[in-house]
Amino acid sequence: MIREQSLDVGFVFVDYEDQSLYQLRQWLQPLERLQAKFSVKVFFTSPDVAKELEGSSVEGVYFEGQDELTAKLYELSPKVLLYPNQNVRNFYALRYSEAVHVFVSHGESDKAYMSQNTIKRYDLYFAAGQAAIDRISSKVAHYDTSKRIVQIGRPQSLDKYLLPENFVKSSKKKILYAPTWEGVTKATRYTSIVSHGAKLVQALVDSGEYQVTYRPHPLSGSRDGEVKSANEAIKKIIRQADKSDSSAAHYIDESPFGWHLGYHDLMISDISAIAYDWLSTGNPILLTKPVEKKAVVEDFPLVDKLYSITSSDLDGIDKLIADQFNETSEHKKLSAELNDHYFRQPTSQSDEHFASAVAEAIALREERLVSQDFPRLYSFESRGGTLGLLRYPNFAIRELLRLTGSWSTAKQLAKLERSDEFYVHLSDPFNGKSVVPSVEAVLRQQPANQAQQGDRPNKKLVLVLNQVTSLLAVSKLLKRNEFKSLAPDVVMVPVANATDCEAVVAKLGPSKAWYLKHHPLNHMLLRLNGLEHGLYRPDLDPLFVPDHSLITYDLILGPSETTGEFIKRLLDFSRPLIITG
Numbered sequence: 001m002i003r004e005q006s007l008d009v010g011f012v013f014v015d016y017e018d019q020s021l022y023q024l025r026q027w028l029q030p031l032e033r034l035q036a037k038f039s040v041k042v043f044f045t046s047p048d049v050a051k052e053l054e055g056s057s058v059e060g061v062y063f064e065g066q067d068e069l070t071a072k073l074y075e076l077s078p079k080v081l082l083y084p085n086q087n088v089r090n091f092y093a094l095r096y097s098e099a100v101h102v103f104v105s106h107g108e109s110d111k112a113y114m115s116q117n118t119i120k121r122y123d124l125y126f127a128a129g130q131a132a133i134d135r136i137s138s139k140v141a142h143y144d145t146s147k148r149i150v151q152i153g154r155p156q157s158l159d160k161y162l163l164p165e166n167f168v169k170s171s172k173k174k175i176l177y178a179p180t181w182e183g184v185t186k187a188t189r190y191t192s193i194v195s196h197g198a199k200l201v202q203a204l205v206d207s208g209e210y211q212v213t214y215r216p217h218p219l220s221g222s223r224d225g226e227v228k229s230a231n232e233a234i235k236k237i238i239r240q241a242d243k244s245d246s247s248a249a250h251y252i253d254e255s256p257f258g259w260h261l262g263y264h265d266l267m268i269s270d271i272s273a274i275a276y277d278w279l280s281t282g283n284p285i286l287l288t289k290p291v292e293k294k295a296v297v298e299d300f301p302l303v304d305k306l307y308s309i310t311s312s313d314l315d316g317i318d319k320l321i322a323d324q325f326n327e328t329s330e331h332k333k334l335s336a337e338l339n340d341h342y343f344r345q346p347t348s349q350s351d352e353h354f355a356s357a358v359a360e361a362i363a364l365r366e367e368r369l370v371s372q373d374f375p376r377l378y379s380f381e382s383r384g385g386t387l388g389l390l391r392y393p394n395f396a397i398r399e400l401l402r403l404t405g406s407w408s409t410a411k412q413l414a415k416l417e418r419s420d421e422f423y424v425h426l427s428d429p430f431n432g433k434s435v436v437p438s439v440e441a442v443l444r445q446q447p448a449n450q451a452q453q454g455d456r457p458n459k460k461l462v463l464v465l466n467q468v469t470s471l472l473a474v475s476k477l478l479k480r481n482e483f484k485s486l487a488p489d490v491v492m493v494p495v496a497n498a499t500d501c502e503a504v505v506a507k508l509g510p511s512k513a514w515y516l517k518h519h520p521l522n523h524m525l526l527r528l529n530g531l532e533h534g535l536y537r538p539d540l541d542p543l544f545v546p547d548h549s550l551i552t553y554d555l556i557l558g559p560s561e562t563t564g565e566f567i568k569r570l571l572d573f574s575r576p577l578i579i580t581g
Contacts, residue, residue, distance in 0.1 A: 006077035008038035009358060010061070010099070014089040016046045023084045023106035024052055025256070030155035030354060031058050037355050038362075043072065043081075043093065066092040067379045073099075074376070080361045082126075086118055086527070091520040094121055095547035097374040097570070100361045102126055108154065108276045108342055110300040115139040116527040121552045123574045126152045126357050128280075129343040131301065139529050142554045147573040150357040153343050153350030154280035161259035168249040170211035173325065175204060176264040178257075179288070180272040181217035182224040187296045190271040192288035192309075193220060194230040199314045200268070201234050205241040205250060207318055213264065214238055215253040217272075266324050271295075271303060280343050284324040284335050301341055305334050364571070372569040377547055380520075394429040398468050398496065407468065409500045412493040413507045415460070421512040422462035422504070423536065425470055426495075426521040434541035435470045436477055438516035439463065441540055443483050443490075461490045464504055466521065468494075498524040505531065514557070517541055518550065526552055535576070539563055555579050 011031060013024050024042070031040050035057065042053060042060045053060045061076065063069045073096045081099045083090055084106040094101055101122045105114065108128040115135045119125055125148060127133065133145050163169070177200065179192045192200075193216060204212045214234055221228025238250045253260075257274055260267070267278045268286045278285050279302070289308035290297065297303055313320060323329045339345075344353055401407035423442055425435050446461060465471050471492055478487040495501050501524045505513075514536040515522050526533055535553045538544045539560040546566040550556065555577040556567065567575050 006079055007041055008079050008362060009034065009040045010073075010076070010078035010081045011040065011042045011058075012081050012083050012090060012093045013042060013044045013046075013049060014087055014093070015085070016048075018048055020085070021048060021052060022256070024049060026106050026156055027082075027084055027104070028052070028056050028058060029159040030351065032056060033155070033158075033351050034355060034358065038358060041076065041078075043069065045069075069093060070096070070377055070379060079365050080358055083122060086113065086116065086121075086523075088520050088523045090121070091523070091549055092380060094549040095377055095380065097372075097377065097548040098365075098369060100124060100365045100369070100571070101548065102361060107273055108132070108280075109273050110135065110298070110302065111273075115529070117529045117533070118523060118527045118552065119143065120554075120574070121526075121549060123148065123551065123571050124357075124361060125149045126354070128152070128154055129341065129345075131342045141529070141532070144573050150360065151344035152353040152357050153345070153347045154277075155350040155354045156277070157261065157280040157343075157347050158351055159258060159261075161262065163259055163263065164251075164253070164255045167251055170249045172209060172211045173266070174213065174264040175210045175321070176213045176215060176260050176267045176278075177201060177204070178215040178260070178267060178269050178272070178274055179217065179220070180270040181219040181222065182227045184223070186292055186294040189292040189295050190288075190290045191217075191220070191227060192270050192290070193227050193234065195291040195311050196288050196309065196314060197230055197234045198237060199311075200309075200317060201237050203314065203317045204321070205237060205248065208248075210321075211248065212238065212241075212250045213253050213260065214251070215257070215260065218254070266321070268309070271297065275302060276342060279335070279339050280347050282336065282339050282347070284329075284332050286320070286324065286331070302338060305338055307331050307334070368571055369569075374566075374569065378545070380545075394468070401468060402494075402496070407471075407494045409493060409495055409503055412491055413503060415491055416462060416493075416507060417460075419460065419462055419508045419510055421510050421514060422464060422508055423514045423516055424464045424522065424525060425516040426464075426466045426519050426524065427470060427517050428519075429467050430469050431467065431517075434517050434543055435465075435473050437540045437542075438536065439474050439477060441537055442514075442516070443477070443486055446486050446489075459489065461486070462493060462504075462508065463490060464493045464495055464501070464525075466495050495524070498527075501525045502528065515553070518544055522552075534579075551575055557581070 034040055040058055042058055044060055045063055050060060061072055063072050069092055078099050081093060081101050082104045084104055102124045103119060103122040104126045117140055119140060120143060127149050129151050133149050136143060137145050180190050182191045183189045204210050216231050221231045235252050238252050241248055242250050261281050266284050269275045270288050287306050287308045289310045291311060324331055398407055474492060478490060493504055505528055510531050512532045512534060513525055514534050516536050518535060518538055532554045535556045537558040546563045551570060551574045553576045557579045558581060559578060564578055567578060
């Protein structure tokens with residue numbers, strides 16, 4: 001039963017790692033302002049989040065494990081659930097059917113992460129602007145952007161921050177130089193610290209016209225000694241300039257990013273996520289062009305349209321900088337155009353856009369979900385019980401087999417040519433209850449009668465598995481008399497992570513993936529674009545219970561009458577297609 005006094009908005013943050021807290025911080029002030037119109041709480045499972053909430057007016061709801069989360073959801077009955085990331089653990093909240101689920105992301109960017117197929121896990125996407133719609137439309141199939149994406153601008157651009165205690169204000173034009181770090185590979189080596197940094201900063205401080213804030217990425221120099229030395233050299237230039245003229249008030253910044261947006265007049269940045277945050281201010285921005293030839297610079301509007309400072313431009317940097325503050329500057333016009341493209345305008349009304357989107361989602365829930373009689377959700381018991389200490393020997397056995405080559409993705413893929421479709425069974429260990437009946441059904445639909453006549457087509461049945469116990473169960477199944485003739489054409493491909501799954505798709509070039517079990521680990525493949533994702537006869541799994549997260553799939557083949565009726569109660573624009581038979 002839906003409670004009359006239910007929570008309006010629940011913000012779901014299930015991350016444990018400290019380094020992910022910035023995603024929560026990005027939304028705290030917008031959520032505080034949203035409380036003027038709606039009741040808001042943060043659902044969390046990490047003690048670190050409690051510390052973040054101590055200085056906030058937003059209350060938290062702590063839970064331990066999926067069972068307690070389920071209980072909290074039914075206790076508070078949230079109308080709308082917001083998600084700032086694509087964490088696989090979101091699955092447990094996404095199963096709840098009595099709320100509208102919304103992806104809000106943790107920052108606008110053109111990264112592949114922002115256009116993964118798993119955007120379908122959420123009924124709606126509160127996106128920054130038109131760029132998100134274009135991005136999703138071009139990369140994600142079977143997704144109606146006109147119904148599922150709501151533009152809200154950038155509420156974070158309205159956040160207020162205190163300046164660092166040791167920072168001194170200046171009446172001069174304020175320039176922020178915020179280069180990124182060297183990255184892990186050459187493909188992500190976008191940093192300008194070595195190639196541009198010292199000459200750029202020296203020119204800016206020598207001009208005497210600007211207050212310069214130097215904010216290198218916190219990891220700058222952590223993997224490359226040359227970057228570390230160049231970073232220290234830039235800091236030395238800043239210190240010497242301040243020593244020569246204390247009124248210059250240049251600054252070496254190590255504070256969290258945020259206050260910079262409301263203070264500075266111009267940012268110079270590398271290809272980096274903070275460039276998008278800056279763009280929402282409407283102030284001019286210049287990018288640097290990577291000197292690393294292997295750095296991947298894709299054809300994104302931000303990179304394509306903005307002027308990129310090459311190392312040869314540094315001799316005339318004074319004129320280039322001055323031109324940014326010219327009202328007729330072509331560079332300034334381009335910055336404004338990009339701001340319009342990436343963010344719903346005016347960004348000064350982003351709070352209103354956000355509140356309006358929440359109100360629409362609540363109205364959608366009241367109109368279409370409240371009247372539905374959804375069965376109460378219980379914990380997700382993927383294997384019918386707790387694995388406990390058996391988890392460790394299972395992992396050890398799988399790793400041993402990988403080291404000996406018996407559990408090798410590459411070895412099995414070498415046996416295959418391209419295939420239009422393949423089958424997937426990802427699960428926890430010791431899950432024979434589901435893998436046997438599902439694979440048996442797939443085998444029965446194969447042309448066994450043709451095999452006996454000798455005219456079977458030379459086509460492999462590809463089965464992707466992530467557990468040794470599943471492989472053993474299928475091997476035993478293939479020894480049955482009725483399936484022996486099919487056994488030579490069944491190729492079981494073991495996978496252990498998302499990289500293995502990507503290798504499977506790259507080798508097969510399929511148009512469709514059939515999932516034999518509804519499981520959180522399906523995320524490893526469901527995130528991939530370019531193929532259709534279908535759930536195969538889900539009710540064959542004795543542990544299967546229909547829930548809201550079924551909307552992740554494009555289609556569901558052969559659901560039971562009960563499951564089919566459940567799916568029809570979900571929001572029409574996000575529910576998967578039902579295929580009978």
